[in-house]
Amino acid sequence: MKGFFRVQTPAQLLQKLNRFKPLSYEEVPFEESLHRVLAEDIISPANLPEFPRSTVDGFALKAKDTYGVSEKNPALFQVIGEIPMGKISEITLMDGEAAKVATGGMVPNGADAVQMVEYTEWVDSHTIHAFKTLSPLENVIQAGEDIKAGEVVLRKGRLIRPQEIGLLAGIGRTPVRVSLRPRVGIISSGDEIVPVEQKPLSGEVRDINRHTIVSMVKETGTIPVFLGIAKDRFNDLKEKIDLGLRELDMVVITGGSSVGTLDLVGEVLQSFPGTEILGHGLSIRPGKPTLLADIDGKPFLGLPGHPVSAMVIFHLFGKPLLKILSGLSDEMEPQIKWKVKAGRNIPSVAGREDYVRVTLEEKDGILWAYPVFGKSGAISHLVNADGLIRIGIDDEGLEEGEEAEVILL
């Protein structure tokens, strides 16, 4: 029988994603690398800061000249100059001397600490009193204290966020080597599916999945390529899948609304040499018919046709696949599992993982999750949900007040 699934757990299928390998790399100017993944270790060519800098507005001096001073017993300093911002300081301080310095300014030779302006008082135009004892290096950031020349500052596999851009700017590193952005072929299937711009006749429905999956791919920073709507026929499916596998890095198909579509897709995949079906049928709701294959090293993901199911499964399997192809290191991204509490009893069936659409509400500092009711095909329920909560495969639902993991939508 075609509809026969060897059902796996979501965790079993997730483990099989490791077989896929990151794509190659390219070099881009550092300022264009936001949300890309580093494909090399970045080594700092220089110390940061490159010179000792004051962290306060005040007077650079020798710490030892302040030992034992206090409000009632200040030390006297000769002010021999002011450090100009952005310039080399020519000053060398001797005992009992000080130089005015602003935050970020260079701490001159001979000085090893900075007295904050709040703890000083002008005695005359060349002399100050300092009221506070300093230890050496107080209010000074030393050359190389932030980053040392030769140090690995960012590792291969790291996602580049604004702060990594800042670090690359700080050390003047450009271009940088980043992984290629995966190009994802997206196919809609189903005899009832028509393009959005076409008014559906009775029995037909607009192609929602094309647009939700394209949007989700865009959000990962990878490149969606829509390959068209395939009819539920072997040759039409084969032609579009073949094009995607030849030209792109991954292919995703949404399987029409019929349970049988992904079986037909499975038969099409078997006709390609080098196909290994990694999973077809998951103990999950929604998303039972999910299909995953490895075709000569390229991932192929078959999603259920229901828009809600397709989005949930793309979130759980499509996004991790794209992370792997992008070269994103697991270690670099802490897998943070946010917890909320069930706002009411939520039934489930043991033996499958349930993803329940919920709205979130904060009350007394706790986030409560309330299920969104309604039949599973409804797109309106998805736009009204804030997230999904996961009910584990061994659980028979959640009781009011019980904790559960949440995925934000």
Next chain:
Amino acid sequence: MKGFFRVQTPAQLLQKLNRFKPLSYEEVPFEESLHRVLAEDIISPANLPEFPRSTVDGFALKAKDTYGVSEKNPALFQVIGEIPMGKISEITLMDGEAAKVATGGMVPNGADAVQMVEYTEWVDSHTIHAFKTLSPLENVIQAGEDIKAGEVVLRKGRLIRPQEIGLLAGIGRTPVRVSLRPRVGIISSGDEIVPVEQKPLSGEVRDINRHTIVSMVKETGTIPVFLGIAKDRFNDLKEKIDLGLRELDMVVITGGSSVGTLDLVGEVLQSFPGTEILGHGLSIRPGKPTLLADIDGKPFLGLPGHPVSAMVIFHLFGKPLLKILSGLSDEMEPQIKWKVKAGRNIPSVAGREDYVRVTLEEKDGILWAYPVFGKSGAISHLVNADGLIRIGIDDEGLEEGEEAEVILL
């Protein structure tokens, strides 16, 4: 004295953001509206689904014909046809008749329920036994059950995510009216700041803030425009700020590393007619010198020069300003405050809000936050942090195990 601040709390300053108004709007094809903000209510022109659909694979029939049936006492049905996917069903069912239908297929006239294939058995090629009692509408999603024609399905002010794109696709709504994307002028200032591509001489530092703030603006989906590095001089600052205010929707300056720079910026702002300084000086760390002004209705934000401080303040004030200019409704976005526990004692000073850089670690299902130590100017600490935790203005730090809000970086 120039450095005099009338220090406000962050909450006091946040309240003043309400005075700013959303920009105008434009129309875009729905598939280009991802991450934009709706500037109109969307009303569905049609029912969704447009026809009654089966939610299972099985046989459409009259529910009343199954009343009282069971495994041992099945009902007999004449199968008079199969509903083709994507086509109008010409069939009208009479009592005792059934029609084969796939998930998503049209439920024909005369039928009001669908018996799942699992609860049927072929008797001969035209007749089935059905083993389960159905109630009317069981396994059927009625026309308009998801969305009714004339219903407001998305409200003005809503952020368009993949699921909203899906809804717009489902009802065939294009183009859509969205708020204009704010254009944000960004100025770096400080005599010591040089462009990244230039090798800094001693005393000079590369312009980190340009690139971190540009990247953060990109992440909000708004448009960064870099206006250059201004020297700490009235005329240079005035020229660049004037250009930004004339041509763009908001101006952000990073204030060099000296505490005094934002005072000079404040003087420059006073020279524009229509300037109202809303705040200069905040009880927050990092970020005390923060400056916010309203210049003829356009927001101007002065950030501290330390890269870390600039990022924290842009997160806390720049992003909310951009949401307001983008027309994003507060109601539409639940303000979710994620909580973690302090992994060790974290001291703070009452009377100011502290934002402490932390790494996060999951242990026994709890997320623990560990402070990243080091001097505040260090960019390396920011790339090593997973987030910031907030220590409230009345708190004197956190004890190990105490809960705190976290902002992910």
